[in-house]
Structures are given as structure tokens and as C-alpha cells.
Amino acid sequence: MELLDSREISQAFITSYLDKVEAARSKASEVLQKRTASKEATQAGTNAEKALIASLREVQKAAKQKYGRANRIALADYLVGKNLNGNKPNLAQTSQTLVDKLAEDKLPGFTTAKVKAVGTGRTTWMSAQATQVSAQSAAEDSGTEFKALLKTITDEKLAIQLAADAEWPHENRDHSGVRKEFALPANRPAKV
Secondary structure (H helix, E strand, O other): OHHHHOOOOOHHHHHHHHHHHHHHHHHHHHHHHHHHHHHHHHHHHHHHHHHHHHHHHHHHHHHHHHHOOOOHHHHHHHOOOOOOOOOHHHHHHHHHHHHHHHHHOOOOOOOHHHHHHHHHHHHHHHHHHHHHHHHHHHHHHHHHHHHHHHHHHHHHHHHHHHHHHHHOOOOOHHHHHHHHHOOOOOOOOOOO
């Protein structure tokens, strides 16, 4: 490599480049793991949401049973006829409204344990949402770091190839073996 020293490709440059390549391999593994964790968190959030919505619909059905014929106005307190989901902020609000209402009213089929289970389902969903956001952010950050590392590696690889292209020009057929070691074409110059 001493021949490339004059072209600003020193042994320290090569060592740094190889260290970055190794770091990129590790980062690629990290990116994969974080993307998998993000997908798992998304699935857990979806499952918790489905369970929460099912329990909230059960609350609405019990409210219909209690108030459907006797006091239809009271059904509004249980959001009967309203969309429970739609989006995460809406579900957070509607679920809290129903959990609060359920705590103050006795509905048919709802024991103390069942009332507590609805609240726990909401807490589980909220926690799953926070975990999902955190996992997605970690995956995105890791991916961004990986892309930046790859760009640096690509730029440094090109610098090495251009220095080798200048030192061992393609016009001289005797250089084809050396050019191959640098992943350069034997019969044409390096592409920028």
C-alpha cells in the first residue's frame, strides 16, 4: 500500500475504512433486530387494541341491555352509536370515557373483576402503544445511522479505487491483476 500513500490512501486510512466496514456489519445486524422488535411491538399493539375494543363493545352491549328500552338518553354516556376507534387519540379518549363511566355505574354482567379487566385492557393498550412508538423510533434511528455509515464506506471505497485507478491505469494490460484486487475493470477506468 505504500504506493498509494502519495495518493492520500495511507495504512491508517485503510485501517479506518476496514473498521467502518466491520461496524457496518454490526450495525446491519442491529438494524435487523430493531426492525423485528418494531414489527413485534406493532403486532402486540394491534392485538391489545383488538382486545380493548372488544371489551369496550361488551360495555356498550351491557349498557344497551340496561338502558336500551328504559332510558335511551343514557346510552350517549356509553358512546353507543359512536366510533370507538378511528385513530389512536380517539381510542384513548373513548376508552377512558367508558372506563370512567363503567366505574360509576353497575351494568349487567360486569363484576368488580370484569370492570377492573376493562381498565387493565386500556392500560395494556396504552403501554403497547408507547412500546410501539419507542421501537419504531429505535428502528428508524438505527437505519439512519446505518445509511450514513454506508455512505461513508462507499465514498472511501471510491477514493481507494480512484487512487488505484490512477496508480495502475487500465491502458497497461500488466495491471489487470492488481486492478482486479481493487474491484476495478481491467479494460476501462473506474466510474465515479
